[in-house]
Amino acid sequence: MQQQNIRTHQFDNGLTLVVESMGHVQSAAFSLMVPAGSIFDAAGKNGTASVLANLISRGAGDLDARELSSALDNLGLQRSEGPGLTHMSFSGATLAKNISAALPLYGDIVLRPHLPADEFEAAQAGVIQSLRATEDEPRQKIFLELRRRCYDAPWGLPTEGSLADVESLTADDVRAHFETAFRPDEAILGVAGNVDFDEIRDTVGRVFGDWESKPEPEFATAPHGPSQDHIHHDSAQTQIGIAYEAVPYRSPEYYAGWAAVSVLSGGMSSRLFTEVREKKGLCYSIHASLSSLHDDARILCYAGTTTERAQETLDTIMVELKRLGDGIEQDELTRCKARAKSSLVMQQESTMARAGSIARDWYHLGEIRTLNDVGQRIDALTVDTVLDYIHNHPARDFTILTIGPQPLELSQ
Amino acid sequence: MKFHEATLDNGLTIVAELNPQAHSMAAGFWVRAGSRDETTGVSGVSHFLEHMAFKGNEKYSADDVNRIFDEIGANYNASTSEEVTLYYAAVLPEYAEQTIELLSTLIRPTLRQDDFDMEKKVILEEISMYEDQPGFSAYEKSMSAHFAGHPLGQSILGSAESIGALTSEQMGQYHTEHYQAGNITLAVAGNADWDELRRLADKYCAAWPAGKWDRPTTEAQPTGSTDYVTRESNQQQHLMQLSPAPAAANPLRFAAELLSVIVGDDSGSRLYWELVDPGLVEAAELGYNEYDGSGTYLTYLSCDPKSAAENIERIAAIYDDVNKNGVTDVEVEQSRNKVASRVVLRSERPMGRLSSLGSNWVYRQEHQTVEDDLKILESLSAKSIRELLEAYPLGQMTTVGIGPLEAPTASE
Numbered sequence: 001m002q003q004q005n006i007r008t009h010q011f012d013n014g015l016t017l018v019v020e021s022m023g024h025v026q027s028a029a030f031s032l033m034v035p036a037g038s039i040f041d042a043a044g045k046n047g048t049a050s051v052l053a054n055l056i057s058r059g060a061g062d063l064d065a066r067e068l069s070s071a072l073d074n075l076g077l078q079r080s081e082g083p084g085l086t087h088m089s090f091s092g093a094t095l096a097k098n099i100s101a102a103l104p105l106y107g108d109i110v111l112r113p114h115l116p117a118d119e120f121e122a123a124q125a126g127v128i129q130s131l132r133a134t135e136d137e138p139r140q141k142i143f144l145e146l147r148r149r150c151y152d153a154p155w156g157l158p159t160e161g162s163l164a165d166v167e168s169l170t171a172d173d174v175r176a177h178f179e180t181a182f183r184p185d186e187a188i189l190g191v192a193g194n195v196d197f198d199e200i201r202d203t204v205g206r207v208f209g210d211w212e213s214k215p216e217p218e219f220a221t222a223p224h225g226p227s228q229d230h231i232h233h234d235s236a237q238t239q240i241g242i243a244y245e246a247v248p249y250r251s252p253e254y255y256a257g258w259a260a261v262s263v264l265s266g267g268m269s270s271r272l273f274t275e276v277r278e279k280k281g282l283c284y285s286i287h288a289s290l291s292s293l294h295d296d297a298r299i300l301c302y303a304g305t306t307t308e309r310a311q312e313t314l315d316t317i318m319v320e321l322k323r324l325g326d327g328i329e330q331d332e333l334t335r336c337k338a339r340a341k342s343s344l345v346m347q348q349e350s351t352m353a354r355a356g357s358i359a360r361d362w363y364h365l366g367e368i369r370t371l372n373d374v375g376q377r378i379d380a381l382t383v384d385t386v387l388d389y390i391h392n393h394p395a396r397d398f399t400i401l402t403i404g405p406q407p408l409e410l411s412q
Numbered sequence: 413m414k415f416h417e418a419t420l421d422n423g424l425t426i427v428a429e430l431n432p433q434a435h436s437m438a439a440g441f442w443v444r445a446g447s448r449d450e451t452t453g454v455s456g457v458s459h460f461l462e463h464m465a466f467k468g469n470e471k472y473s474a475d476d477v478n479r480i481f482d483e484i485g486a487n488y489n490a491s492t493s494e495e496v497t498l499y500y501a502a503v504l505p506e507y508a509e510q511t512i513e514l515l516s517t518l519i520r521p522t523l524r525q526d527d528f529d530m531e532k533k534v535i536l537e538e539i540s541m542y543e544d545q546p547g548f549s550a551y552e553k554s555m556s557a558h559f560a561g562h563p564l565g566q567s568i569l570g571s572a573e574s575i576g577a578l579t580s581e582q583m584g585q586y587h588t589e590h591y592q593a594g595n596i597t598l599a600v601a602g603n604a605d606w607d608e609l610r611r612l613a614d615k616y617c618a619a620w621p622a623g624k625w626d627r628p629t630t631e632a633q634p635t636g637s638t639d640y641v642t643r644e645s646n647q648q649q650h651l652m653q654l655s656p657a658p659a660a661a662n663p664l665r666f667a668a669e670l671l672s673v674i675v676g677d678d679s680g681s682r683l684y685w686e687l688v689d690p691g692l693v694e695a696a697e698l699g700y701n702e703y704d705g706s707g708t709y710l711t712y713l714s715c716d717p718k719s720a721a722e723n724i725e726r727i728a729a730i731y732d733d734v735n736k737n738g739v740t741d742v743e744v745e746q747s748r749n750k751v752a753s754r755v756v757l758r759s760e761r762p763m764g765r766l767s768s769l770g771s772n773w774v775y776r777q778e779h780q781t782v783e784d785d786l787k788i789l790e791s792l793s794a795k796s797i798r799e800l801l802e803a804y805p806l807g808q809m810t811t812v813g814i815g816p817l818e819a820p821t822a823s824e
Contacts, residue, residue, distance in 0.1 A: 024433055026760070027757050027760060058689075065689070066685070070680070072680075073679075073746045073749060074745070074746055074749050075749070075753075076749045076750055076752060076753025076754075077753070078753060078754060079679075093753075095753060095756060098753075121691065122690045123691065125692070126688065126691040128691075129648070129691065129694035129714070129715065129716065130694050132647040132648050132716070133694045133695075133714055136546050136646045136648055137546075138544060139545070233645075236543045237540045237544055266482075267478070268466070268478035268482065269475070269482040274475070278474060278475075278478075278530075279530075280530075280533075281530045281531065281533030281534050281537075282533070283534070283537050284534055284535075284537040284541050285541060304541055304544075305537060306537060306540050309537075331479075334483070338483055338484060338485035340485070341504075342436075342485030342486070342487065343485070343487070345504055346435060346487070346502065346761070348435050349434070349760055349762070350761060351757075351760070352757075
């Protein structure tokens with residue numbers, strides 16, 4: 001792996017800049033995380049951050065909505081913005097020479113958005129339409145609803161919002177969210193690509209330097225939904241979602257946990273794919289992954305299968321989840337390591353992937369883990385360390401949700 | 413970046429765009445076989461065969477194929493369209509031989525009966541999965557309506573009935589006819605050695621049967637129709653509309669690509685400002701699809717059923733205006749900047765280059781560098797769009813709706 005050139009700088013107002021200079025590419029990308037995610041939606045107002053994300057680029061600084069959009073398009077910026085749980089994220093990628101011109105436009109969006117009151121209804125309608133579309137897509141809905149049932153609120157609530165809550169929001173709710181939650185403290189800007197650190201630091205200092213620090217807004221917690229549940233939906237397939245506890249990214253045991261879930265679901269030779277799809281032909285789509293918040297994490301497991309075969313699918317998956325504790329083979333771990341190595345090397349081909357990764361590292365760890373460091377941690381895993389992890393964090397206390405025409409037997 | 417091309421005695425073509433600086437190598441076999449090449453008795457066979465490819469040959473079992481791909485950390489998969497079945501992998505450069513050997517294995521599978529029976533269940537699950545996705549159902553039904561009586565209207569997945577009745581003998585016959593070496597192109601992008609690739613192609617592909625299968629490519633002459641499939645439990649109305657556009661070999665295709673960005677990109681386009689920005693719809697997009705001999709403009713609309721008719725009218729008004737008055741130089745310039753940036757960003761990964769390298773060769777027997785693409789883009793103007801619109805005006809010829817609506821209702 002090539003030596004990476006990563007530098008960080010913290011501004012007086014709390015904003016952290018992380019820059020990875022990559023000499024061999026033509027592009028540059030950024031990922032700006034503002035600590036104004038959906039967990040700060042007030043109780044009964046889930047979706048405030050989501051509507052704000054829709055409204056925030058409708059004019060900023062001296063530019064109206066169309067002028068702003070044209071300015072970003074003319075820089076060739078491939079961009080997205082959206083509410084996350086803890087942070088609202090703004091990301092973009094373009095030719096490296098354009099990045100210094102793009103950042104001031106994001107300064108306007110984050111510090112001086114117009115949030116036009118007469119466009120609130122349009123933004124709200126856009127979010128409502130997209131929530132309704134999710135209702136028609138049980139494959140998407142299962143994850144939103146599973147999270148509600150395995151994480152306490154506000155962490156389990158959908159970042160996109162809840163339909164009834166969004167319908168009751170006002171323009172003032174959304175503006176209040178902007179005024180209290182948009183702050184430089186705990187904001188992170190990751191930049192990766194063919195860029196010079198000093199130049200980016202100076203640009204960012206000019207653009208975001210006078211962003212004023214504010215106290216962290218409060219958020220309300222509430223218990224999660226039922227651990228076993230079924231949602232009726234007229235569909236050909238039944239969606240199955242299963243969750244159980246895992247360790248977060250910052251845990252020393254994280255890579256062992258990652259390896260455990262990779263044995264289950266990394267690649268087509270993994271256990272779930274082999275046992276459920278290849279040997280029994282029970283489904284087309286099946287996977288499990290480790291989903292990490294800052295202090296908490298779950299294994300989230302998914303399968304979609306026709307209703308008459310759903311019970312057998314669920315039962316087969318449960319057997320595999322529990323069987324992990326009986327042992328894993330050296331070959332299984334070796335394959336996980338090979339896949340990890342390859343994906344680490346290929347990350348260096350994408351400035352967008354690197355910008356997102358360094359920003360997330362800072363959020364979770366308060367430092368950047370180089371690809372070499374990650375590679376060494378993965379190399380150091382043994383069958384015993386992975387098994388220790390599985391025994392310390394066994395597959396049990398499941399949250400199980402199904403969506404489809406009929407409920408299933410959910411004996412744990 | 414260096415381009416190479418060679419043809420084996422049996423007719424297999426190898427094209428490569430090599431870059432010794434790249435971190436990875438991406439390789440793919442492009443087989444000129446898809447749903448348009450199927451006779452009605454074997455509807456869905458191309459796609460089912462793509463699945464069977466992973467079941468191995470005399471040397472490798474299905475487990476072996478999945479295991480070895482994972483052992484080398486490959487990022488691999490396959491896809492089937494109306495015209496091409498593609499088998500691909502992105503790997504670290506040191507695994508070039510294993511990758512070419514395994515991908516070659518996929519091209520000539522044994523089609524064992526027990527594997528065939530098991531995989532049939534997976535295909536039926538995949539059909540059910542897509543049936544539950546309104547957007548996909550609308551796409552498939554609109555293709556079938558628009559190209560009624562033309563091979564491009566044939567379903568990629570097939571139906572539960574056609575898959576249920578399909579035999580492994582029929583699949584074997586289809587394979588013999590369509591997987592002849594003259595129908596196959598091996599494309600490689602990224603970090604690899606040309607002489608080594610030649611050697612590997614000789615070693616693993618030279619024994620494949622020679623020959624070529626030619627498809628009829630008469631331009632379709634659709635006449636248009638309107639069909640609504642009622643699903644009362646859906647929240648949103650999903651609509652797909654098709655109209656004729658330039659074919660893959662038509663030089664007007666570049667203008668068509670740009671026009672689809674100007675009019676129907678997911679942000680900053682005419683459809684975006686008129687329908688998405690005001691919150692009237694969840695999505696309204698225009699795409700351009702090219703095929704051998706034919707092409708389509710594809711309009712996708714997802715919105716509240718109550719306003720579907722009005723939204724279709726709004727789109728009609730936009731298309732009328734574009735057809736009459738063309739587009740502005742400012743729009744052309746802005747969309748060119750967007751597309752240029754996309755081209756460069758995609759090219760930074762060998763996997764991104766592979767798709768452009770392969771399709772340029774399979775459809776047009778030509779090699780286009782990133783610089784060539786950018787030069788063509790630079791040459792496009794409002795006048796090029798005018799020429800395109802004279803030959804292929806935007807339209808809403810064929811409509812398929814999926815959702816609560818029973819039939820088009822007139823707006824107030």
